Amino acid sequence: xxxxxxxxxxxxxxxxxxxxxxxxxxxxxxxxxxxxxxxxxxxxxxxxxxxxxxxxxxxxxxxxxxxxxxxxxxxxxxxxxxxxxxxxxxxxxxxxxxxxxxxxxxxxxxxxxxxxxxxxxxxxxxxxxxxxxxxxxxxxxxxxxxxxxxxxxxxxxxxxxxxxxxxxxxxxxxxxxxxxxxxxxxxxxxxxxxxxxxxxxxxxxxxxxxxxxxxxxxxxxxxxxxxxxxxxxxxxxxxxxxxxxxxxxxxxxxxxxxxxxxxxxxxxxxxxxxxxxxxxxxxxxxxxxxxxxxxxxxxxxxxxxxxxxxxxxxxxxxxxxxxxxxxxxxxxxxxxxxxxxxxxxxxxxxxxxxxxxxxxxxxxxxxxxxxxxxxxxxxxxxxxxxxxxxxxxxxxxxxxxxxxxxxxxxxxxxxxxxxxxxxxxxxxxxxxxxxxxxxxxxxxxxxxxxxxxxxxxxxxxxxxxxxxxxxxxxxxxxxxxxxxxxxxxxxxxxxxxxxxxxxxxxxxxxxxxxxxxxxxxxxxxxxxxxxxxxxxxxxxxxxxxxxxxxxxxxxxxxxxxxxxxxxxxxxxxxxxxxxxxxxxxxxxxxxxxxxxxxxxxxxxxxxxxxxxxxxxxxxxxxxxxxxxxxxxxxxxxxxxxxxxxxxxxxxxxxxxxxxxxxxxxxxxxxxxxxxxxxxxxxxxxxxxxxxxxxxxxxxxxxxxxxxxxxxxxxxxxxxxxxxxxxxxxxxxxxx
Ligand code: BDP
Numbered sequence: 001x002x003x004x005x006x007x008x009x010x011x012x013x014x015x016x017x018x019x020x021x022x023x024x025x026x027x028x029x030x031x032x033x034x035x036x037x038x039x040x041x042x043x044x045x046x047x048x049x050x051x052x053x054x055x056x057x058x059x060x061x062x063x064x065x066x067x068x069x070x071x072x073x074x075x076x077x078x079x080x081x082x083x084x085x086x087x088x089x090x091x092x093x094x095x096x097x098x099x100x101x102x103x104x105x106x107x108x109x110x111x112x113x114x115x116x117x118x119x120x121x122x123x124x125x126x127x128x129x130x131x132x133x134x135x136x137x138x139x140x141x142x143x144x145x146x147x148x149x150x151x152x153x154x155x156x157x158x159x160x161x162x163x164x165x166x167x168x169x170x171x172x173x174x175x176x177x178x179x180x181x182x183x184x185x186x187x188x189x190x191x192x193x194x195x196x197x198x199x200x201x202x203x204x205x206x207x208x209x210x211x212x213x214x215x216x217x218x219x220x221x222x223x224x225x226x227x228x229x230x231x232x233x234x235x236x237x238x239x240x241x242x243x244x245x246x247x248x249x250x251x252x253x254x255x256x257x258x259x260x261x262x263x264x265x266x267x268x269x270x271x272x273x274x275x276x277x278x279x280x281x282x283x284x285x286x287x288x289x290x291x292x293x294x295x296x297x298x299x300x301x302x303x304x305x306x307x308x309x310x311x312x313x314x315x316x317x318x319x320x321x322x323x324x325x326x327x328x329x330x331x332x333x334x335x336x337x338x339x340x341x342x343x344x345x346x347x348x349x350x351x352x353x354x355x356x357x358x359x360x361x362x363x364x365x366x367x368x369x370x371x372x373x374x375x376x377x378x379x380x381x382x383x384x385x386x387x388x389x390x391x392x393x394x395x396x397x398x399x400x401x402x403x404x405x406x407x408x409x410x411x412x413x414x415x416x417x418x419x420x421x422x423x424x425x426x427x428x429x430x431x432x433x434x435x436x437x438x439x440x441x442x443x444x445x446x447x448x449x450x451x452x453x454x455x456x457x458x459x460x461x462x463x464x465x466x467x468x469x470x471x472x473x474x475x476x477x478x479x480x481x482x483x484x485x486x487x488x489x490x491x492x493x494x495x496x497x498x499x500x501x502x503x504x505x506x507x508x509x510x511x512x513x514x515x516x517x518x519x520x521x522x523x524x525x526x527x528x529x530x531x532x533x534x535x536x537x538x539x540x541x542x543x544x545x546x547x548x549x550x551x552x553x554x555x556x557x558x559x560x561x562x563x564x565x566x567x568x569x570x571x572x573x574x575x576x577x578x579x580x581x582x583x584x585x586x587x588x589x590x591x592x593x594x595x596x597x598x599x600x601x602x603x604x605x606x607x608x609x610x611x612x613x614x615x616x617x618x619x620x621x622x623x624x625x626x627x628x629x630x631x632x633x634x635x636x637x638x639x640x641x642x643x644x645x646x647x648x649x650x651x652x653x654x655x656x657x658x659x660x661x662x663x664x665x666x667x668x669x670x671x672x673x674x675x676x677x678x679x680x681x682x683x684x685x686x687x688x689x690x691x692x693x694x695x696x697x698x699x700x701x702x703x704x705x706x707x708x709x710x711x712x713x714x715x716x717x718x719x720x721x722x723x724x725x726x727x728x729x730x731x732x733x734x735x
Contacts, residue, residue, distance in 0.1 A: 428485025
């Protein structure tokens with residue numbers, strides 16, 4: 001009897017197991033084919049919304065592209081690839097005008113039909129790169145037209161139109177006019193000639209120096225397409241810690257192939273140069289900018305480059321920073337140093353982008369340095385020099401106040417440098433959409449000319465009358481199939497381009513666009529993952545360095561926590577320099593009782609940050625050293641608030657994991673599983689960050705972990721040991 005019962009139970013459980021497995025497999029499988037992410041946001045899948053699909057199919061029957069240039073060819077190629085897939089229908093691509101709806105693309109010079117619409121007023125408002133997309137009745141037929149003043153404007157308009165379809169927008173009465181708000185919308189690659197990418201976590205450099213110039217890898221064109229689709233029009237292809245060899249004839253020839261691949265897509269090529277190039281590859285015995293031979297060498301070099309690449313953008317320069325050579329060796333300042341290069345490229349219409357990322361071991365407060373070095377030079381740079389300033393005064397930290405240089409240089413073209421690659425945000429492992437960080441930086445009010453002089457307004461030349469304007473994004477693109485490693489790093493690349501085009505867009509709307517194009521238009525995906533994206537950066541701040549803490553990273557690779565770091569050759573490489581925690585309190589005093597860096601801001605901002613009560617709590621420890629008992633707005637003590645934030649960060653990651661789990665049915669398995677696995681790593685890392693910091697700060701404050709929060713099981717020594725034992729793959733620092 002017992003035996004029979006056992007067999008029966010065994011059979012029943014076997015049956016249940018098999019059934020559950022079947023059920024699991026069933027819900028597990030979505031009907032989406034696997035994707036490797038190579039196409040990024042240019043996926044051109046069949047339009048998901050049936051009503052919209054119907055609308056598009058009826059409105060677009062023939063495509064008419066006027067003109068004849070490599071850019072026009074690129075437009076035709078893109079449309080003939082995209083439209084049949086998006087609409088799953090055959091269209092005419094032979095420029096025939098049908099009486100059932102056409103897509104007409106041209107300038108008033110190349111298209112008689114567009115010319116006949118008499119759009120000169122509208123066209124005069126959009127400049128060289130802008131576009132107009134609208135519905136227009138021509139010869140009694142409803143058409144959609146894309147008009148611009150140049151072929152490049154048409155290309156941007158084409159991608160914008162495709163975006164409408166990809167995001168399933170209603171196109172029945174279109175009226176879009178758009179033009180970029182800054183001139184140079186640029187990527188900075190920190191790629192070494194060895195193909196290791198500094199702070200890049202997505203494989204080797206895209207640029208295959210070994211097979212260039214002969215082999216034009218089609219990936220270069222896909223790179224250009226993706227960038228042009230978000231309005232990027234410039235790229236510096238090599239590391240700012242530059243190898244002088246980039247200027248040798250051998251490498252210039254290789255660069256020609258890249259420039260040729262980028263040109264149809266409107267992307268100008270820049271190179272980062274090493275300031276000692278005249279010596280290192282030019283055979284001179286000095287690189288003094290005022291030496292006549294050096295001046296001549298740069299002129300000759302520029303002439304040679306422009307001979308080979310007529311639309312070459314110019315030079316990007318990191319000088320006298322982190323050991324890079326520069327004009328200081330000859331007792332010349334940054335302006336003298338930059339101007340010699342500027343003179344060399346000026347006859348060819350080139351620019352010199354001079355970076356303001358400088359800090360020396362002598363300074364009491366690294367925050368102050370760039371401002372103190374560059375403000376006295378305002379007005380001394382040639383007109384074709386642009387100063388490139390990182391968003392914050394230190395270095396791409398999870399949260400920084402804006403750099404006081406924005407708004408302090410009325411006579412020096414100033415552009416904004418943002419970081420897309422997640423050097424300080426968990427590399428290719430953590431989900432941390434940077435759109436919100438970019439938006440926060442861009443929207444910061446400098447008060448340079450009273451309220452409403454945001455960083456975006458400054459770098460677009462609205463506050464001061466800059467000759468050249470721009471934004472640069474440091475990217476990690478590599479030869480990994482999906483370009484960025486973590487699929488969501490693509491969203492920060494996308495957001496950078498969209499914001500560089502129009503800094504008034506919001507991170508939220510950009511995230512929505514990106515998700516629709518990259519994953520699906522299904523609201524059941526968009527709602528939860530939109531929330532995840534919008535909170536992801538804040539989660540990263542919370543589990544690493546909330547309330548204005550900075551730079552608690554392990555030295556070198558910047559991945560894991562090491563708030564205990566002290567006694568390095570330079571104090572500003574240690575964590576204790578930044579948090580200044582002891583048994584009484586924590587934070588960097590930048591008021592008059594400390595470094596007084598707050599004085600670098602315009603009055604209104606200075607007043608806000610100078611006063612502990614008006615400093616937003618997110619920035620509190622950036623500007624004030626406060627006792628652990630300091631009362632926060634919530635009524636908690638600073639100590640309690642800090643610990644709660646650390647715990648909240650971990651909970652946010654767990655919440656992100658749950659949200660991700662909920663969208664399994666709506667996307668392909670491959671990308672679902674990748675992100676899921678990465679979130680698991682992120683959760684583990686977040687716990688490590690939290691416990692390391694909480695235990696370390698507790699060792700100083702002596703205060704208990706607030707009630708209701710689980711105490712870490714392991715002790716501080718264990719977390720310290722992880723700094724030595726956990727391997728972190730990071731090119732240049734470990735390999
Ligand atoms: C820091 C990076 C370093 C870069 C430097 C820079 O750690 O690798 O070379 O910035 O911007 O963030 O020059």
